[in-house]
Amino acid sequence: MIEQIMDRLTAVMFRVLGPAIRVSNRVLDRLPRPLDPFRSIKLKLAILLGLAGTTGITVFWFGIGWIAWKTAFAAAAVGLVTLQIFAHGMTKPLREMTAAARGMARGEYTRRVRATSRDEVGDLARAFNQMATDLGTADQQRRELIANVSHELRTPITALQGVLENLVDGVAEPDPEQLKTALAQTERLGRLVTELLDLSRLDAGVVALRVEELAAAKFLADSVAQARLAWPEITFELAPPDQSLRVQADPARLHQVFANLLDNAARHSPQDGTVTLTACQDGSTVQFEVIDAGPGIAPDLRERVFERFTRGDRSGTDGGTGLGLAIARWVVELHRGTISIADGGSGGSTGCRVRVILPILL
Structure with a gap:
């Protein structure tokens, strides 16, 4: 009561x-x-x-x-x-x-x-x-990621659908050119999914490095040889480093970095252009550089190119996913190194010079 x-x-x-x-x-x-x-x-x-x-x-x-x-x-x-x-x-x-x-x-x-x-x-x-502020930024990035992934998936799917419809309707014959186009779009889809999975693992922190000692000269020669197969119209030059130069790294992940860098350099180089790869020791670190003779990157955009889905002015025309440099930065940072865009391209041009600095010992 x-x-x-x-x-x-x-x-x-x-x-x-x-x-x-x-x-x-x-x-x-x-x-x-x-x-x-x-x-x-x-x-x-x-x-x-x-x-x-x-x-x-x-x-x-x-x-x-x-x-x-x-x-x-x-x-x-x-x-x-x-x-x-x-x-x-x-x-x-x-x-x-x-x-x-x-x-x-x-x-x-x-x-x-x-x-x-x-x-x-x-x-x-x-x-x-x-x-x-952080939650707002994360929410904005999530929205942008969904929009970008949707756009990236729609482009090859639309192209692939068009090729298949032409083949089914009899508008086009299943000649090697048509099949090559369909294969290229399928490869683009596969590359996008693989890179998204890589970023997901990196964000979750579940990527473990399998570190071993690598001979820099052989590793770079293998990377350049694979790039030449993918881009036969581009000239790849390797400035041979000292044969005794070695670095501790995960070979699979490090190959992912240089495959992306060489692919980007070739993609943005002119026809019959030249891409140069160099390596030299600087104290307790090794400095790698991938140099092309393309249009280059403006200084105020050099940090943004390492963000996801940033591809510059040629976005949507070169088949890239805009994730390669983002993955490269993550892998380099996992190796306690740095990656940046420096001044100058090959032959004194206004091209792009990507510099990777890794410690010799992890």
């Missing part, structure tokens, strides 16, 4: 005081937060209790001539008002984080929390804002 009466009294009090509290909160939001400079929430609580108690005692002291219950009520009211004014800035970020978290559950990542205090709540608010 007593619990029911208390519940009813509480409900009535909230109905009566609720609008006043909401109005006071809107007013307090416009006021400065005097406790923000303090770095400890414990200190803030101590200051709050001290201020509330001091104001209450002061009112009670000067109002001692009043009727006792009125004096006590006035002192308590003044203390609570003081507490509300000074505590508002402490609890507001928590309410904002609650509202922002509910927005995130609906897919809204644009809301931010005012983080002006220097205590633990302020640190939490700043961490929350950083988390919201």
Whole structure:
């Protein structure tokens, strides 16, 4: 019975005081937060209790001539008002984080929390804002990935479907040229799926390197020989490194890097162009360079080419998937190395020079 009466009294009090509290909160939001400079929430609580108690005692002291219950009520009211004014800035970020978290559950990542205090709540608010930014970026990347994958899959599927429809309808004969086109589109689909699986494994951190000692000269010669088979119209030149130059690496993954780099260089080189591969030791590292005589990459775009599905101006015309350099960067970083675009192409042209630096010992 007593619990029911208390519940009813509480409900009535909230109905009566609720609008006043909401109005006071809107007013307090416009006021400065005097406790923000303090770095400890414990200190803030101590200051709050001290201020509330001091104001209450002061009112009670000067109002001692009043009727006792009125004096006590006035002192308590003044203390609570003081507490509300000074505590508002402490609890507001928590309410904002609650509202922002509910927005995130609906897919809204644009809301931010005012983080002006220097205590633990302020640190939490700043961490929350950083988390919201990261989640928003991840969500945007997810949307872009879905859109890009859909586009990449649609292009070869549409071409393959067109070839097969022509063959079925009798519009075209199944001659070697038609079959070659169908095979090329099928290979493009297979390459895209393989590279997406590689990126998925790399993102999940489940790729284990099988490191062994490699002779740089033989490894590069094998890479160039395979590139020549794929691009017979391109001249591949290998500046033979020192025969004693060796590096510790995963041969399969490292071959993936140079196959992508040589393929990109050939793809963006002119007809009868030249692609050069060099390697030299620089202290405890080995510096590899793949150089072409193509149009090159503008300095402000050199970092972006290592992002997924970035293929430059020739996007959609050369059969690339836009994932090769992203995978190359992941593999190089797994080997504790770096990959970057340097200035200058072959023969003093404006081509592209991709530089890979790997430690000799892992």
